[in-house]
Amino acid sequence: xxxxxxxxxxxxxxxxxxxxxxxxxxxxxxxxxxxxxxxxxxxxxxxxxxxxxxxxxxxxxxxxxxxxxxxxxxxxxxxxxxxxxxxxxxxxxxxxxxxxxxxxxxxxxxxxxxxxxxxxxxxxxxxxxxxxxxxxxxxxxxxxxxxxxxxxxxxxxxxxxxxxxxxxxxxxxxxxxxxxxxxxxxxxxxxxxxxxxxxxxxxxxxxxxxxxxxxxxxxxxxxxxxxxxxxxxxxxxxxxxxxxxxxxxxxxxxxxxxxxxxxxxxxxxxxxxxxxxxxxxxxxxxxxxxxxxxxxxxxxxxxxxxxxxxxxxxxxxxxxxxxxxxxxxxx
Amino acid sequence: xxxxxxxxxxxxxxxxxxxxxxxxxxxxxxxxxxxxxxxxxxxxxxxxxxxxxxxxxxxxxxxxxxxxxxxxxxxxxxxxxxxxxxxxxxxxxxxxxxxxxxxxxxxxxxxxxxxxxxxxxxxxxxxxxxxxxxxxxxxxxxxxxxxxxxxxxxxxxxxxxxxxxxxxxxxxxxxxxxxxxxxxxxxxxxxxxxxxxxxxxxxxxxxxxxxxxxxxxxxxxxxxxxxxxxxxxxxxxxxxxxxxxxxxxxxxxxxxxxxxxxxxxxxxxxxxxxxxxxxxxxxxxxxxxxxxxxxxxxxxxxxxxxxxxxxxxxxxxxxxxxxxxxxxxxxxxxxxxxxxxxxxxxxxxxxxxxxxxxx
Numbered sequence: 001x002x003x004x005x006x007x008x009x010x011x012x013x014x015x016x017x018x019x020x021x022x023x024x025x026x027x028x029x030x031x032x033x034x035x036x037x038x039x040x041x042x043x044x045x046x047x048x049x050x051x052x053x054x055x056x057x058x059x060x061x062x063x064x065x066x067x068x069x070x071x072x073x074x075x076x077x078x079x080x081x082x083x084x085x086x087x088x089x090x091x092x093x094x095x096x097x098x099x100x101x102x103x104x105x106x107x108x109x110x111x112x113x114x115x116x117x118x119x120x121x122x123x124x125x126x127x128x129x130x131x132x133x134x135x136x137x138x139x140x141x142x143x144x145x146x147x148x149x150x151x152x153x154x155x156x157x158x159x160x161x162x163x164x165x166x167x168x169x170x171x172x173x174x175x176x177x178x179x180x181x182x183x184x185x186x187x188x189x190x191x192x193x194x195x196x197x198x199x200x201x202x203x204x205x206x207x208x209x210x211x212x213x214x215x216x217x218x219x220x221x222x223x224x225x226x227x228x229x230x231x232x233x234x235x236x237x238x239x240x241x242x243x244x245x246x247x248x249x250x251x252x253x254x255x256x257x258x259x260x261x262x263x264x265x266x267x268x269x270x271x272x273x274x275x276x277x278x279x280x281x282x283x284x285x286x287x288x289x290x291x292x293x294x295x296x297x298x299x300x301x302x303x304x305x306x307x308x309x310x311x312x313x314x315x316x317x318x319x320x321x322x323x324x325x326x327x328x329x330x331x
Numbered sequence: 332x333x334x335x336x337x338x339x340x341x342x343x344x345x346x347x348x349x350x351x352x353x354x355x356x357x358x359x360x361x362x363x364x365x366x367x368x369x370x371x372x373x374x375x376x377x378x379x380x381x382x383x384x385x386x387x388x389x390x391x392x393x394x395x396x397x398x399x400x401x402x403x404x405x406x407x408x409x410x411x412x413x414x415x416x417x418x419x420x421x422x423x424x425x426x427x428x429x430x431x432x433x434x435x436x437x438x439x440x441x442x443x444x445x446x447x448x449x450x451x452x453x454x455x456x457x458x459x460x461x462x463x464x465x466x467x468x469x470x471x472x473x474x475x476x477x478x479x480x481x482x483x484x485x486x487x488x489x490x491x492x493x494x495x496x497x498x499x500x501x502x503x504x505x506x507x508x509x510x511x512x513x514x515x516x517x518x519x520x521x522x523x524x525x526x527x528x529x530x531x532x533x534x535x536x537x538x539x540x541x542x543x544x545x546x547x548x549x550x551x552x553x554x555x556x557x558x559x560x561x562x563x564x565x566x567x568x569x570x571x572x573x574x575x576x577x578x579x580x581x582x583x584x585x586x587x588x589x590x591x592x593x594x595x596x597x598x599x600x601x602x603x604x605x606x607x608x609x610x611x612x613x614x615x616x617x618x619x620x621x622x623x624x625x626x627x628x629x630x631x632x633x634x635x636x637x638x639x640x641x642x643x644x645x646x647x648x649x650x651x652x653x654x655x656x657x658x659x660x661x662x663x664x665x666x667x668x669x670x671x672x673x674x675x676x677x678x679x680x681x682x683x684x685x686x687x688x689x690x
Contacts, residue, residue: 041507044517112424112431
């Protein structure tokens with residue numbers, strides 16, 4: 001007899017169960033239980049709404065007072081009459097260092113993930129997974145400490161070399177000869193923090209490539225590169241992009257590690273990434289909080305935090321939409 | 332007449348696992364690969380010894396292309412032209428792995444080596460009253476910061492774990508109409524930058540005068556960061572609880588609340604503990620929220636609402652850029668203690684989640 005065995009799939013927990021809790025026949029304890037749980041489940045909404053409302057309420061007067069200049073100028077004059085504030089340099093700086101980080105972290109993460117999933121023996125692969133997760137668990141203040149003492153001194157030499165040989169590119173111009181506190185170093189530190197996030201998402205996605213597809217590609221005589229190019233990467237594209245965006249969101253909000261390696265200057269440093277001085281909204285908040293002159297400056301920092309929150313929220317929402325859409329397509 | 336019925340063998344799981352034919356290599360491959368690695372390395376060593384080209388330049392401008400060419404020749408000689416693309420991927424992949432390993436190794440080694448210089452009983456048990464950055468290492472320690480970290484993380488756990496598990500129970504057990512929205516909000520919340528969580532607590536509790544800058548304020552900020560991690564992990568483990576357990580308990584006449592409390596949660600208890608520990612590991616090193624909500628204190632504080640309080644991350648933060656070498660060594664020592672805490676949490680979660688659930 002022909003016997004074909006099928007993998008028995010468990011009932012997906014998403015299956016709706018007829019909800020009796022709201023009917024009058026429902027047990028009273030159940031009704032209380034359901035109400036409590038439902039209430040608690042909305043904590044996340046309450047917190048998000050709270051952040052938007054409270055920080056927004058602080059941001060509105062600041063923006064009214066400073067006008068749109070708060071977002072488009074680079075002044076930070078606490079003693080002026082009236083005091084003037086503008087965070088354009090910080091907003092731009094956050095994005096700039098995040099993109100430098102992406103530029104370094106994405107290729108490294110892709111190759112690391114490919115090595116873990118498709119090349120390494122199972123044991124090495126498991127070990128690497130653990131090491132990547134451990135790397136993700138290292139607190140940012142420790143990464144900042146390490147970067148300040150171990151990474152920055154050689155990094156100055158690297159930047160000097162970049163300037164020496166590629167200085168004709170505006171990107172690597174440096175007229176001052178001072179290579180400390182540059183956006184480049186901040187980007188490298190952020191990249192180190194992004195690599196484990198992007199790698200683990202990518203490896204997870206690549207692992208889920210259906211083995212039938214890989215086997216089919218192999219039986220057609222594909223080399224590993226062809227298999228990656230036409231099977232694994234297209235299959236995991238959505239998840240990988242989502243993972244990169246998650247890393248980007250994390251990089252935009254990173255505060256402490258950047259604090260130790262970036263010299264905050266208010267002017268926009270457009271693209272001289274190895275020139276000393278750059279910006280980061282999150283770091284600005286921590287750097288300025290201890291030395292605020294009066295309540296209004298605290299409000300200014302809260303407003304800056306509000307815009308940082310909006311920026312990361314948008315990036316993360318897009319990331320989650322991409323991930324979810326690809327998950328749904330694969331059903 | 333006989334009817335022939337084809338015997339179709341059952342499809343086994345191992346038939347579907349990738350066979351990875353590129354891992355099956357002829358002996359000549361190893362010879363070629365060895366040469367392909369050895370010759371570029373030899374040239375690299377020679378250039379390093381005889382010229383004074385800067386090492387990064389040497390690696391990127393000279394060694395990398397040589398290694399790519401070497402690998403390509405090795406691949407071409409054993410596998411033909413289809414091997415060339417593969418060989419480049421292998422070079423880059425191994426390179427990326429070595430690079431990441433160097434970064435991680437450098438971090439761990441420096442933390443351990445520099446941290447051990449500070450480590451001694453007094454460093455763990457004393458606080459930092461009367462200690463200035465220039466005080467020698469024999470005096471003072473991080474006892475107050477360890478107490479602070481435990482206090483803040485403890486309160487944050489008490490706040491966020493019940494809420495996180497309730498969120499997961501809503502998604503997997505109650506299965507109300509708002510499930511997609513709840514999941515979306517939890518995901519959005521996991522993206523909140525830690526400094527924003529601190530600012531939120533600052534606006535809502537501290538600027539309004541409800542709380543002082545204290546352990547409780549810091550713990551609320553930590554709880555905001557922990558909640559999404561706990562909720563998402565708990566959701567995953569509750570999904571693993573077999574549906575039969577639920578329907579079985581319901582068939583025996585349990586109420587839904589009893590099913591969750593007496594059947595589902597106990598069945599998933601290791602997973603729930605894992606969720607809690609992952610949440611703790613997520614926040615234990617967070618600095619930015621504490622700088623805004625807990626400030627710092629050289630004394631040992633045990634009252635969660637009365638005084639500012641130091642924790643390990645804020646202690647490290649304060650000592651990193653001090654011009655005194657002893658203060659910096661203290662920062663490394665605190666970093667080592669914090670890293671040990673993180674590693675212990677990490678190892679326990681790995682151990683718990685590696686255990687196969689009983690069938």
